[in-house]
Amino acid sequence: MPRRPLRLRTAEADAEVRAGLDRIRAEYSVPGPFPPAVLAEAAGSAAAANGRADLRDVPFFTLDPPGSMDLDQAMHLERRGAGHRVRYAIADVAGFVRPGGALDAEARTRGVTLYLPDANSPLHPRPLSEGTASLLPGRERPAVAWTIDIDAEGRIADVDVRRALVRSRDRLDYATARHDGGDPRIALLGEIGERLIAAEAARGGVSLPLPEQEVVHANGGWALKLRGDLATEAWNAQISLLTGRAAARLMLDGGVGLLRTMPPAPAETVERLRPAARALGVAWPADASYGAIVRALDPSIPRHAAFLHDAAGLLRGAGYTAFDGTRPEQAVHAAVAAPYAHVTAPIRRLADRYATEVCLALAAGRPVPDWTRAALPELPEVMQRALRRANDVDHACVDLVEALLLRDHVGDVFDAVVVDVNGDRTGGRVQLAAPPVIGRCDGAGLPLGEQVRVRLEEADAARRHVRFSRAG
Numbered sequence: 025m026p027r028r029p030l031r032l033r034t035a036e037a038d039a040e041v042r043a044g045l046d047r048i049r050a051e052y053s054v055p056g057p058f059p060p061a062v063l064a065e066a067a068g069s070a071a072a073a074n075g076r077a078d079l080r081d082v083p084f085f086t087l088d089p090p091g092s093m094d095l096d097q098a099m100h101l102e103r104r105g106a107g108h109r110v111r112y113a114i115a116d117v118a119g120f121v122r123p124g125g126a127l128d129a130e131a132r133t134r135g136v137t138l139y140l141p142d143a144n145s146p147l148h149p150r151p152l153s154e155g156t157a158s159l160l161p162g163r164e165r166p167a168v169a170w171t172i173d174i175d176a177e178g179r180i181a182d183v184d185v186r187r188a189l190v191r192s193r194d195r196l197d198y199a200t201a202r203h204d205g206g207d208p209r210i211a212l213l214g215e216i217g218e219r220l221i222a223a224e225a226a227r228g229g230v231s232l233p234l235p236e237q238e239v240v241h242a243n244g245g246w247a248l249k250l251r252g253d254l255a256t257e258a259w260n261a262q263i264s265l266l267t268g269r270a271a272a273r274l275m276l277d278g279g280v281g282l283l284r285t286m287p288p289a290p291a292e293t294v295e296r297l298r299p300a301a302r303a304l305g306v307a308w309p310a311d312a313s314y315g316a317i318v319r320a321l322d323p324s325i326p327r328h329a330a331f332l333h334d335a336a337g338l339l340r341g342a343g344y345t346a347f348d349g350t351r352p353e354q355a356v357h358a359a360v361a362a363p364y365a366h367v368t369a370p371i372r373r374l375a376d377r378y379a380t381e382v383c384l385a386l387a388a389g390r391p392v393p394d395w396t397r398a399a400l401p402e403l404p405e406v407m408q409r410a411l412r413r414a415n416d417v418d419h420a421c422v423d424l425v426e427a428l429l430l431r432d433h434v435g436d437v438f439d440a441v442v443v444d445v446n447g448d449r450t451g452g453r454v455q456l457a458a459p460p461v462i463g464r465c466d467g468a469g470l471p472l473g474e475q476v477r478v479r480l481e482e483a484d485a486a487r488r489h490v491r492f493s494r495a496g
Contacts, residue, residue, distance in 0.1 A: 097115075230318065238250070286358045479495040
């Protein structure tokens with residue numbers, strides 16, 4: 025086992041991590057400071073307050089990762105008969121951005137906010153994204169307010185969306201939000217979240233319970249952890265998915281919009297997973313969908329983790345689909361098992377601003393603004409390019425810290441799980457028990473889904489690469 029602690033704590037290690045992150049910024053052209061014209065326009069922008077519904081008395085709250093300042097969403101939840109009413113206030117970024125202006129043009133080049141472990145590269149200047157547009161507690165803010173009623177089965181019963189003024193009461197975070205009687209709001213979120221999860225499963229939706237690797241800087245050092253295993257995160261995600269489904273329904277009924285789509289996996293591809301399930305001891309009844317199977321698995325069980333990594337390959341092909349006048353042939357997002365749109369993160373994601381404007385116009389029975397309609401055909405490519413860069417940056421940051429964490433442990437032996445095997449059986453990928461590193465492993469006959477001991481053969485921080493071999 026490792027001879028030294030697996031955490032980067034020294035000043036020298038900190039400097040190496042930051043230098044590596046700077047190389048990643050250069051390699052992937054991560055946007056830096058905003059041009060002066062963009063900053064000036066952002067500083068002078070203000071959203072009009074007239075004509076908005078007054079929802080300042082509604083006790084909205086936000087739920088985000090600890091320390092977040094770019095708060096896109098605030099919610100208020102209540103029971104309504106056998107169902108529930110969800111009020112979801114979304115930052116009204118369009119109220120601050122002049123179509124065709126410098127701020128608008130810069131946002132198009134960035135596409136999304138990029139989150140690196142030491143600092144983010146925001147879509148909009150911080151005085152806007154973390155200030156005037158952010159739904160910070162105790163501040164009066166312009167917002168787009170969604171009101172969505174769901175029935176006892178978690179189905180959408182009624183939808184309303186309009187511009188409003190709101191004032192969030194509290195900023196909660198995933199790590200400290202409690203639902204065991206500590207906070208009735210979180211208990212109600214859990215009630216609604218579980219109802220929506222059950223409805224998603226009934227539709228045939230696919231939710232992979234695989235936590236994601238994340239680089240964290242805390243307690244004077246750098247480390248890796250797994251993110252996404254908190255129930256509050258899953259419930260919060262369901263509120264966003266609910267709103268996205270409501271938005272997609274509005275746009276499809278209105279004949280114009282921007283959907284987030286993903287084609288279903290071909291039946292033959294799904295069938296190829298069945299032999300892997302049998303080999304790993306994962307029960308898969310003939311009448312059960314693969315979504316139902318993966319939803320019930322526990323990633324802490326090695327054989328389940330291996331199958332989940334394999335099943336993740338079916339969730340491919342996600343993109344944006346713009347349409348105007350003709351309903352798209354493929355309008356569904358396979359993982360959601362319903363039409364779906366991105367409308368809940370306009371501070372951090374460009375497409376949401378445009379999709380929201382479409383929904384506001386359609387809900388009010390007025391024409392979609394020309395600036396919105398004209399941009400729709402270009403947005404799928406703009407967003408795909410931006411999300412591809414975000415994904416590359418995320419992976420590069422994790423790979424860098426993996427290599428730095430393990431650099432002094434070449435020759436050490438670790439406990440691991442085989443999560444993938446090459447087609448020629450000459451090697452595969454393993455996930456260490458600790459830290460949560462996933463890396464290439466050489467060796468014939470790696471047993472998929474089994475616990476093994478592996479020896480670290482290489483940890484190259486310059487190439488952001490680690491390699492293991494089977495030990496013993």
